[in-house]
Structure formats: structure tokens, C-alpha cells
Amino acid sequence: MGLPEPARGYLTGVANNPRSGWLEYFGLPEDIDEWTIEDLRGLVVTPAPAFPAESPETKLQVTLADFRGYLESVGNPYRYLTANRPVAGGCNGDGGTSSSTQDTPSLAGVPEICFRNDFDLAQPDTFAFFSPPEQPHATMVMLERLTQWLDQVELTLLNEVSTRSDGFFEALESYDHLSQQVALGRSQIEALRLRIRALEVNLVEKSLSLPRLVRQRANTAALHAKLRLVHAVWRTQPTIQQLLAAGDFPGALELITSSQQLLDTELRGVTALSHLGRGLAETKALIQDMMNKDLLQVALGYELEHGAPLMPVEALASELDLRLSPLALGLLRLRVLHDALRALQDQLKKDVRALIKRRLQELLEAHGEASRPTDAAAAAAATAATASAAAAADGVPASDAAAADGSEPKVVDGGETVKPAKKIMDQLRELSLDGFEAVMAGVVAPLMVLLRRAAAIHTALKKALAASLATSVTSQADGGVEEEEDAAGAYAKQVEQQSAETLQAVCELAHERYARLLKVRKEVHTKLPLTLFVRVNRVAVEFIRDVQHLCGQPCHALGTELQQHANAFLDATHAEAARKLEAIVEVEQWKQVDIPSDYQDIVGSLVRKQVPKIQEAELLKLRENDAADKATAKELIVDGSAYKAVSSGLLLLSMVTHYLQCLANLQTVSTHVAQKLPALLKLFHTKAYQQVLMAGAMRPDSAGLKSISAKHLALSSQSLGMFLTLMPHIKAVLAAYVPEAQRSLLKEMDSATADYEEHQQQLFSKFVSILEERRREHVKKLAEALAPSEDRRRPETSACIKAVVDDIVKMHKTLQPLLTRHQLHAVFTQVLASFDAGLLASYQGLDCGPVFTRQCIVQDVHFVRTEVDKLHLVPNVFPELVKFAQALTLHQ
Known part of the structure; x- marks a missing residue:
């Protein structure tokens, strides 16, 4: 009969115990030999009772009863050992803990491979380590070493277990205490559950019936409401179909x-x-x-x-x-x-x-502008025209459409060559x-x-x-x-x-299409008369106004095109006017012409700060000098002054009138007119200056004049003077139409006025230079004429002074019917001032010692003053010369 398994375990532990004594291993005191049988009775290890056969279900249920046998076998020794535990740090009978620790074999000699987690001797690599194939004789030795290493590990483990045995028993003690507490708590919980169950049966279940019924009633009402909603939703479906049908x-x-x-x-x-x-x-x-x-x-x-x-x-x-x-x-x-x-x-x-x-x-097609071929060509031509119309209305340029298929003839059935129909834009342009x-x-x-x-x-x-x-x-x-x-x-x-x-988008599209059609006619419309152009413009403006009335907001496409149209018309008008004015001034003979009465009406309107109302047809006749049946006059009355006129000056006046009529009828071009009109006036000034003052009219390819006379200068001055008088009134008319923000453009009129004033002053200076040149020629023999002579015993007026006076009188006679009184006064004021200084210098250069000479000087001065006073030019004639004569002594 062998030992039970627990006993075998104890014997194995004793055999492998690293401690030096048996008493130390069992934790018995050193005086165990003095104990009696009664003392050792509790130490006898009873074999563990056989466990009854249990079903798999029973094994899964662990209760406190499963540990009762263990507690009974361990409890008494544990309690005894706890009560009689030796003092910590004491030594046992075999030499104490320190000696056993010192006797514990070291693990340093054990290979590292033995401590791996995946250590398995069955693996080939591991087995080859302990039994190399090339050393078969070393197998037994290695097995002995392996056994030794295992013993060392086992002894080390036993040493560690014996060292930590105190902790094990402490854990058992705490476990026992906790088991008691768990048992007590379990019994309390069981008592509470029984009491709560009794209270629930006696008090709660009866009281919960009423809220349960209330909740059930609310759920039933909610279900009823849901069902009513479902019914209402279902009933709406036929109504929806009826509403759709209606x-x-x-x-x-x-x-x-x-x-x-x-x-x-x-x-x-x-x-x-x-x-x-x-x-x-x-x-x-x-x-x-x-x-x-x-x-x-x-x-x-x-x-x-x-x-x-x-x-x-x-x-x-x-x-x-x-x-x-x-x-x-x-x-x-x-x-x-x-x-x-x-x-x-x-x-x-x-x-x-x-x-x-x-x-x-x-x-x-209805207007018959497109050529319509007959027979077989009609279908091809109609197809081409239709395609062209689509391209034109969709914004394809006319030049591109023409280049596509409009430049080459087409051959139809029968070999007959037919010229294709004109494109839509070409037809529109030729209307x-x-x-x-x-x-x-x-x-x-x-x-x-x-x-x-x-x-x-x-x-x-x-x-x-x-x-x-x-x-x-x-x-x-x-x-x-x-x-x-x-x-x-x-x-x-x-x-x-x-x-x-x-x-807005639809109206803008209508504007764009209208503007596109109008753009095709731009070149044609720029050559129209003003009245016709205004008629086309007004039709477009009425369309813009009607569309804006519908839309409520302005559309800019057509307005922009109309502005470009008007600018192009004015540019063309200005170019034609400048070309014609330049040509007329180039061949101007600078002769006085009769003035139709319409020009006086034009001047009257301008003086009243109004745009002349003359019809364009009548104005065109005036510009073409085709007014033979009209009443004429010799002068134009402007602000009370009478001006003679030349043909180029009248032409310029008619052009100015045309510009102002453009301004009144096309108010969108006001800024453009404010720039072009001064440019036209300056052109007249420039050409007149070249032709008169610079003698351009004497060229054979020009007017072919033999000379530039005082009459020519006077008529040129009259033309300039007339426009100088009219310019403030023209500027006022412009200011009435030019927007406030663009008033700075009116400075061009001021610039033109300054040019005209300078030009007229140069003409006046030309009169002075002509007379001054003649005076210098006459006074060359003045010293000889005033010297004492045996032939002349009495002092008399010299022939030189008589010639000078004759020149003044002739010039006055020439200019008086041509210049205004203001201009005449301005000219002769300069002439007399120049003569006063020139004659004084001439007389001062003479030898005034002889009495006869002094008497002749006085006689000359008296003659000059008397004759010039008859012209009624200025109140005080030759003041310096008179002072000089009065200072002379007439006696010895």
C-alpha cells in the first residue's frame, strides 16, 4: 500500500528541502523532543477524504463547503503555528537562514536557453544544443549536466518558497478573516432580501396597480389618436386627386x-x-x-x-x-x-x-432689296439668304459671313451660273x-x-x-x-x-439686338443730314424710353451704341467741315461779299444766347452760296457793330450754326461739340493767318493774289472781329448744354478767343508797319526840304509832310468803310502814336539853328495836326510833336 498523493508531496519537499534541518522545514520549535504525544496529535496529517463523483454541472458550482475539508486539515496547525510563531531573525537548530541561503546553489552556470519561455527539448535546435550531432559520446555527460541544472533550479525554487512561506500563511490568515466577513455579509443580504420581498408583496404591488392602469389608459388614448391620424391621412388621398383634377x-x-x-x-x-x-x-x-x-x-x-x-x-x-x-x-x-x-x-x-x-x-424680302434668282437658282439663293440671316441675327460679323459663301458664284442644274443672294447685313446696309x-x-x-x-x-x-x-x-x-x-x-x-x-435681361437682349442692327448702318448714318440723323436717333431713343418704362431700370447697350453713333456723326461732320473750310480759305480772294438776310437772323439768335432756328436745307444753301434769291445786305450787325464779310467767314458762321444745331438736337454729344467747335474756329484762324499775314494767298496754287493790300487785311480783321464779338454768345450757348462736370471744356473757347485777339492785333500792327514804312521813306528828304534856300523866302509845309498826311488820309479812306469804328480807332491810335514818335525823332535829327528851318518845322506840325484832326480819330493828335514845335523859337 503506497502513500497518498499529499504524503508523497510532503516527502518530495523534504527530500529536496534546501534547508539544513527537518524542524525548520516544518516550522517546529527546537525543543520538539520534549513534546508529548498529545502535543503532536494535532500535527498528524490525515489523508484527504475521497471526493464524491460529481457531474460536470456540479463541478462548475464552487461553494464554501468545497473548502471545508481543507480548512479542517490546515486550520488547527495553522492556528497553532500562528500562536507559537518563532521570533523573526532567530536561527534554527541547523545553523539558521543565512547558512541555508549560502548553501543554495547558484544559477549562473545554467545556460540561458533553459530560462526561455518557449524552452522545449523536443525542438531540433534545442536538442542539438544539449546533444550535438558531431559529439555522440557526450550525450550522457550532457544528460547528467541537464539533470544537475534541473536540480539547481528546483533547489532555488524550494529556497524561494521557504523564504516566502510567511507571506503564504499571512495570506491564509487574511483569507480566513475575509471569509468570515463574506459569510456575515451574505447572511445580512439574504435577510434584507427576504424583508424587501415581504414589503413588496404587502405594500408595493397593491399600490402600483393604479399608476399601471393610468399608463395603460394614456397609451390607449395615444394609440387612438395615432389611428385617427392614420385615418385622416388616408382620407386626404382622394382629395388630393380631386384637387389635381381641378x-x-x-x-x-x-x-x-x-x-x-x-x-x-x-x-x-x-x-x-x-x-x-x-x-x-x-x-x-x-x-x-x-x-x-x-x-x-x-x-x-x-x-x-x-x-x-x-x-x-x-x-x-x-x-x-x-x-x-x-x-x-x-x-x-x-x-x-x-x-x-x-x-x-x-x-x-x-x-x-x-x-x-x-x-x-x-x-x-418684302422690301425686295435682295436679288431673287429664278427657276433652279431660287432655292439655293433662298437657302443662302436664310443661313445668312441666322448668322447675322446671331451676331456673326457681316465680313465673316460674306467670306463664307458670298464671294463666289454658284453653279446650279443646267450649268447656269447664278450670283448668290446678298447677305442680310449687306441688304440692311444698302437700304x-x-x-x-x-x-x-x-x-x-x-x-x-x-x-x-x-x-x-x-x-x-x-x-x-x-x-x-x-x-x-x-x-x-x-x-x-x-x-x-x-x-x-x-x-x-x-x-x-x-x-x-x-x-431686365430680356430688355437688355432687345437693346443689344437693336444696337447690333444699328451698328451695321453706322457708316451710312454718319453721312446723313442732321435732320435725318436726328430722326433715326429719336426713333431709337423712343424705343429706349419705352423699354425703360417697361423695365423700370435703364438699359445701356443701345444707349452706348447711340452715343457712338452720334460721336461718329459729329466726327464725320467735323472732318467734312474742316476739309471744306480749309479748301475755301485756301482760295479766298478776301473780297467783300453780300450777306443773305438769313445770316443776320443767325447772328440775332446767337446774340440772344439761342440756337438758330434756321432750317438745315436753308443752311445748306447758305453754305453752298446758293442763296441768290434771298435779300442781301452789305454788313452784319453784331451787338450794334457792323461787320463786312468774306465768303469763308460766312461759311464758318454757317458751320458754327450747324454745330450748335447738332448740340441742341443731339445733347449726348455736348462734350464732343465743346471740343470740335473751338477746333474749327482755330482752323479758320490758322488758315487765315497763313493766307493773309504770311502772304499764302499770293501763291499761284492758292488764291493767286498779286499782293496783300490793306483792304485784304481789313476784311480779314472784320471776319476775326465778327467772331470775337460772337464768341461770348457761342460760349454761353455751349454752357447751357454742357454738363456741369464738363464745364472745363469751355476753356477751349477761351483759348480760341485769345488766338483771334492776337491775330487781330497782328493785323493792326500790319497796318501800322505799312504806314510807318512809307513815312520813313518820305522823311528821308526832310532835311533838304527844310533847309534855307534862295528859292523859298517864306516858310511853307514841306512836300514830305504832305506825302505823310496823304498816306494817312488814304489809309483812313480805305479802312473807314471796311472796319468798325472801334477797330478803326484802335488802328489809328497805334498809327498816330507811332508817327508821333517817328516824326519827332526825324525833326530832332535836323539842324534847327536856322530860323527858316524852325519856322518850317512849326508849319509842318501845324499842317499835320490840322489835317489829321479833320479825320476825327483821337482828341489829342501828336502830343509830343506839338510840344517839340511849341518849344522852338521862331525869331532871331
Whole structure:
């Protein structure tokens, strides 16, 4: 009979105990030999009772009873050892702890491989380490070493276990204490549970019946309300179909929205209604498509499938409001009205382009401007014309279209060569003015119908949106959802702005197309007379005003083109006027001409700060010198002064009148006129200066004059003087039309005035130089004439002074009928001042010693003064010369 397993374990532990004594291993005192049998009875190890066979389910349940046998076997020795534990640090009978520790074998000699976690001798590498294949004889030695190493490890482990045995028993002690506490707590919990169960049965269950019934009643009421909502949702479906059949889209959308709101909130999770939500969404999408289509058809006035009619139909505002309002409100509720407006804008633009293209082609064909080949060529020519019309109306340049297929002849069946039809833009350019106005009237009339429809659409949408906003305000006052109403109001304002932008875009497109057609005629219109150009301009301005009245905002495309048109017209007018004026001044003979009475009317209007009212045809006759049947005059009265005129001066006056008429009829070119008119005046000044003062008129290729006489100078001065008098009045007329911000342009008129004044002063100086030159020639023999002589016994006026006086009188006689009194006075003031200084110098240079000479000087001065006084030029003639004569002594 062998030992039980616990006993074997004890013996193995004793055999391998690293401690030096048995008593130390069992923790017995050194005086064990003095103990009695009774003392050792408690130390006898009883074999562990056999455990009954247990089922797998029982093994899984661990209770306190499972540890009862262990506690009984260990409890008494443990309690005894605890009570009789030796003092820490004491030594046992075999030499103490220190000696046993010292006897513990070291693990330094054990290979590292033995301490690895994956140590397995069955692995080939590990086995080869302990039994190398090349040393088969060393296998036994290695096995002995392995056994030794294992013993060392085991002894080390036993040493560690014996060292930590105190901690083990302390753990057992704490475990026993905790077991007692757990048992006590378990018993308390069991008692509490029993008491709580009794209280629940006696007090709680009976009291909970009433709240349970209340909750059940509330749940039943909620279920009833849900069922009523489900019933209401189901009942709305036939109503939605009826509203759709009646065309009441807002009402149908109202029911759909309320039903979807219930399905998303109150009836969320009701699986029986899941298909209903999808059906409502599909119905809503169908309504949206139907309303979009109906909105476009009602707004445009025709079926989209059939296309736009040849001529647009006038829209009735009341009918459009009635039919468009529910559709707009429905789309507004869906928040998709902006998409419908975008599609409407695109379709309106498309209709405008197609209408202008079609009407332009039809009207040009109706006016017979395009050549129409016959027979087989007709079809090819018509096709070419149609393609050209499409390209022209779509903005393709005429030059590109002509280069495409308009420059080469086409060969049709039969070998006959036919010249292709003219392109639309070429036909438009070659139209007469009446024909062009008829074509534009035929295009503008249906175009305005289309634009009025667009304006009526915008008005109807504004009314519908205003009604929607009023409804939103009312519902908000009644306690509606404020945030949703604010969002709806913001969206309505956004849609209204988009509607206004749609109308603006359509009107801008109409302006662009009109401007494009007008641009083709720019070169033709710049050559028109002013009245005809103004007529074309006024038609375009009326179109701009009508469109702006519909749109409510200005459109700039056509206005910009009209401005360019007017500028080009004025540039062409100025270029032609400058060319003609330069040519006339070049051949001007500087002779006085008769002045038609119309020029006096022109001058009278300018003096009154008014634009002359003379008809352009009459003005043209004046410019062409074709006014033989008109009453004439010799002078022009300007501010009380009479001016003689030459042909170039009258031409310039008629041109100035034409410029001012352009200013009055085309007020957009006011700044342009303010620049061109001074330039024209300066051109006359420059050419007149070259021809008269610089003697350009004496060239054979020019006027061919033999000389530049005082008469020529006087008439040139008269022309300059007339315009100098008129310039302040011309400037005042310009200032009335030039904007305040552009008044600085009027400084050019001041510059022209300064040029004219300087030019006239140079002409006056020329008169002085002519007389001064003659005077110097005459006084060369003055000393000889005044010297004493046997032939002359009495003093008398010298012939030199008589010649000087004759020159003055002749010059006065020449200039008096030509110059104004002011000009004449200015000229002779300078002449007399120059003569006073020149004659004084001449007399002072004489030998005044002889009495006869002094008497002759006095006689000459008296003669000069007397004769010049007769001309009534200035009150005090030759003052310095008179002083000199008075200072002379006439006696010895």
C-alpha cells in the first residue's frame, strides 16, 4: 500500500528541502523532543477524504463547503503555528537562514536557453544544443549536466518558497478573516432580501396597480389618436386627386405637405404607411413638373410643343394674373419657383432672338432689296439668304459671313451660273433710310409686344408674391411658426428680385439686338443730314424710353451704341467741315461779299444766347452760296457793330450754326461739340493767318493774289472781329448744354478767343508797319526840304509832310468803310502814336539853328495836326510833336 498523493508531496519537499534541518522545514520549535504525544496529535496529517463523483454541472458550482475539508486539515496547525510563531531573525537548530541561503546553489552556470519561455527539448535546435550531432559520446555527460541544472533550479525554487512561506500563511490568515466577513455579509443580504420581498408583496404591488392602469389608459388614448391620424391621412388621398383634377395645385400641395409632415413626425415608424410617403413624394414631383410646364405655357402664351407663333400675342394683364398666380404660389411653396423663372428667362431670350431673326428676314424680302434668282437658282439663293440671316441675327460679323459663301458664284442644274443672294447685313446696309425705318418698325412692333408680355409676367408674379407675404404676416400674427414664415418671406423676396432680373435681361437682349442692327448702318448714318440723323436717333431713343418704362431700370447697350453713333456723326461732320473750310480759305480772294438776310437772323439768335432756328436745307444753301434769291445786305450787325464779310467767314458762321444745331438736337454729344467747335474756329484762324499775314494767298496754287493790300487785311480783321464779338454768345450757348462736370471744356473757347485777339492785333500792327514804312521813306528828304534856300523866302509845309498826311488820309479812306469804328480807332491810335514818335525823332535829327528851318518845322506840325484832326480819330493828335514845335523859337 503506497502513500497518498499529499504524503508523497510532503516527502518530495523534504527530500529536496534546501534547508539544513527537518524542524525548520516544518516550522517546529527546537525543543520538539520534549513534546508529548498529545502535543503532536494535532500535527498528524490525515489523508484527504475521497471526493464524491460529481457531474460536470456540479463541478462548475464552487461553494464554501468545497473548502471545508481543507480548512479542517490546515486550520488547527495553522492556528497553532500562528500562536507559537518563532521570533523573526532567530536561527534554527541547523545553523539558521543565512547558512541555508549560502548553501543554495547558484544559477549562473545554467545556460540561458533553459530560462526561455518557449524552452522545449523536443525542438531540433534545442536538442542539438544539449546533444550535438558531431559529439555522440557526450550525450550522457550532457544528460547528467541537464539533470544537475534541473536540480539547481528546483533547489532555488524550494529556497524561494521557504523564504516566502510567511507571506503564504499571512495570506491564509487574511483569507480566513475575509471569509468570515463574506459569510456575515451574505447572511445580512439574504435577510434584507427576504424583508424587501415581504414589503413588496404587502405594500408595493397593491399600490402600483393604479399608476399601471393610468399608463395603460394614456397609451390607449395615444394609440387612438395615432389611428385617427392614420385615418385622416388616408382620407386626404382622394382629395388630393380631386384637387389635381381641378387644377388647384396650391391646395393639393398643402395637403401633401401636411401629410408628409405627419408621416415624418407623428406617424414615424408606422410601417404600414411607408409606401404612402413614397407615393406622396412622387405626386409632389409630378405636380412640380406639371406646374413648371403650365407656368411656362401660361407666361409665354403658347404650347411649348408647338413652338412660338410667328407673331407674339398681346398679353391681357387680368387673365395673366388669374392664371399665373396659383401656379406661382404652388411653385413658391415648393421652393422651386426660381428654377421655373430661370427656364422662363431662357425661353424668353430664345423667343426674342428668333423673332428678330425671322422678322428681319421677312421684311427684307418684302422690301425686295435682295436679288431673287429664278427657276433652279431660287432655292439655293433662298437657302443662302436664310443661313445668312441666322448668322447675322446671331451676331456673326457681316465680313465673316460674306467670306463664307458670298464671294463666289454658284453653279446650279443646267450649268447656269447664278450670283448668290446678298447677305442680310449687306441688304440692311444698302437700304434707304425710309426702308430701314420701315424694317425697324416691323421688327420693333412685335418685339415690344413680347417685352410687354415679359413686363406683365413680372407684374403678375409681384402680385402673387405680395399676396403670399401678406398671408405669411397674417399667419404669424395668429401664432404661426415665425422662423418658417421668415424663411418663406426671404425666399419670396429673392424670387421677386430674380423676376426683375429676368425682365431686365430680356430688355437688355432687345437693346443689344437693336444696337447690333444699328451698328451695321453706322457708316451710312454718319453721312446723313442732321435732320435725318436726328430722326433715326429719336426713333431709337423712343424705343429706349419705352423699354425703360417697361423695365423700370435703364438699359445701356443701345444707349452706348447711340452715343457712338452720334460721336461718329459729329466726327464725320467735323472732318467734312474742316476739309471744306480749309479748301475755301485756301482760295479766298478776301473780297467783300453780300450777306443773305438769313445770316443776320443767325447772328440775332446767337446774340440772344439761342440756337438758330434756321432750317438745315436753308443752311445748306447758305453754305453752298446758293442763296441768290434771298435779300442781301452789305454788313452784319453784331451787338450794334457792323461787320463786312468774306465768303469763308460766312461759311464758318454757317458751320458754327450747324454745330450748335447738332448740340441742341443731339445733347449726348455736348462734350464732343465743346471740343470740335473751338477746333474749327482755330482752323479758320490758322488758315487765315497763313493766307493773309504770311502772304499764302499770293501763291499761284492758292488764291493767286498779286499782293496783300490793306483792304485784304481789313476784311480779314472784320471776319476775326465778327467772331470775337460772337464768341461770348457761342460760349454761353455751349454752357447751357454742357454738363456741369464738363464745364472745363469751355476753356477751349477761351483759348480760341485769345488766338483771334492776337491775330487781330497782328493785323493792326500790319497796318501800322505799312504806314510807318512809307513815312520813313518820305522823311528821308526832310532835311533838304527844310533847309534855307534862295528859292523859298517864306516858310511853307514841306512836300514830305504832305506825302505823310496823304498816306494817312488814304489809309483812313480805305479802312473807314471796311472796319468798325472801334477797330478803326484802335488802328489809328497805334498809327498816330507811332508817327508821333517817328516824326519827332526825324525833326530832332535836323539842324534847327536856322530860323527858316524852325519856322518850317512849326508849319509842318501845324499842317499835320490840322489835317489829321479833320479825320476825327483821337482828341489829342501828336502830343509830343506839338510840344517839340511849341518849344522852338521862331525869331532871331
